Amino acid sequence: MITVVPVQSSSDWDDFESVYSHVYANDPNGLPDEIIDVGTTLRSPADALAATRRVQAFVALDDHRPVGRVAAIHDLAFTEYTGESLGFFGFYEAVDDHRVAEVLLDAASTWLTEQGLAQMAGPFSPSMFYSAGIVVDPEPKLPLIGMPHNPPHYAAQFEKWGLTGIKDFYSYRFDEPYQMFCSEKFARHKQLYERVSTRSEVTFRTMKYRTLRKDSEIVRELYNTTFKDFWGFSPLSSEEMLSLQKMMLPVLDRRLTILAEYRGKPVGFFMGFPDANQAIARAARFRRRWVRDVATLWYVKGPRRKHLIDGARVDMMLVDSSCPDRSVASQMIVEMWRRIEERGYTRMEGAPILDDSEWMKGSVLARVEMSPYRTYRIYRCELAIR
Structure with missing residues (x-):
C-alpha cells in the first residue's frame, strides 16, 4: 500500500534523502550524489x-x-514581488509507479492550497535560481553539471496527474566554439567583431577569491536587473547569491568568470565552469561519499583535468541594458569562447537558454543554425479546480 507522510523528524528526512539513491540505482546516467544539497x-x-x-x-x-518524495514550497519573496498566487513543488523523485506520483502531487497541492495559493508550478528545487524543470529528451545523456536529470517517466506522471507544460528551456552545444568563430564561414563577422571590439571601451576581468563577497554583490545586482521581467523571477538576496557562489567554488575555473566593465562600471557578467559531472561519474566507483568528493576535486583541479573533462557549461549571461555600448553581450560570448579554448576545453554547452534570450539574439549566435541539444520543461496547474 502506498502512503504519504509529511517530513517532520530526523528519520523522515533520512527517508526523504534516501529516495534519490533508490530512484537512480540502475540509471546508467545517474550520479551517486545530489548536486543541490538537501541539508542546506x-x-x-x-x-x-x-x-x-x-x-x-x-x-x-x-x-x-x-519510494518517492516532493517538497511543497511557498516562496514568500516571489509572492511579494510578483503578486501571483503561485506555489511551487520541487525536489521531486519517484519510482515508475503512478500511485506514488499521485499521492505526492496530491499532498503538495493540498498543502499549497492550505497556504491560500491558487496555482502550483514546478519542479523548482527550490527556486528558478537553483534548479528548475525536468529533462524531456527521448535520448538519455549524462546530465550537464548543475542542470536537472531525471528518469523518462516523470513527464508522463506529471501530465497524467493534471500538470501542463508551460515553459521550455534548452541547452545548446558547441564543439570547439572559438575555432568555429575563426572559420571561413564567420570571416566577415569576425572582422566586424574585431572592428567593434577595438573601438569599444569595455574591458574584462576575472572574479577574485579575495574580493568574492564584493564581486558576488556585483553579480547579484546585474542578475536582478537583467532578469527582472523573466518568468519565475524574484529578486535574489545577497545571502542567497553568496551561498550559491560558495557552493560552486570547489569546481569553479576562475578564468571562465568574466566581469565586463565600461569605464570602470560593471555592465556584464558571464560564467563558465568545468562539466564536473564527467569527474563525478568517474568517481562514482568509490563507495564512501568523502572519497568520491576528494576524487572529484582531484579530477577537476588536478594535472589530468584536460584528459578527463573536455566540456564546460556556460550560464548567467547578465548585461546592464543601460550600458551605451551595445556590443557587450557579443564581446563576452567571444571572450568566453577564447578562454574555453585557452583552458583546453573542446566542448561548450550553454544552459538554460530561452529562444528569445540574449544568447540567441547575439550577433554571433544568430548566424549559427542548430537545434537544442537538450530540452527542459516546467509544469503548472490550477489548484482551485482539483
Missing part, C-alpha cells in the same frame, strides 16, 4: 533563507520503504 536548502537552511520560504516536504512509502 531544505533541512537546515540559513536563517536569512528560511525566512523567505515556507516548505513542507513529503515522503511516499510502500510498506515503510521510501
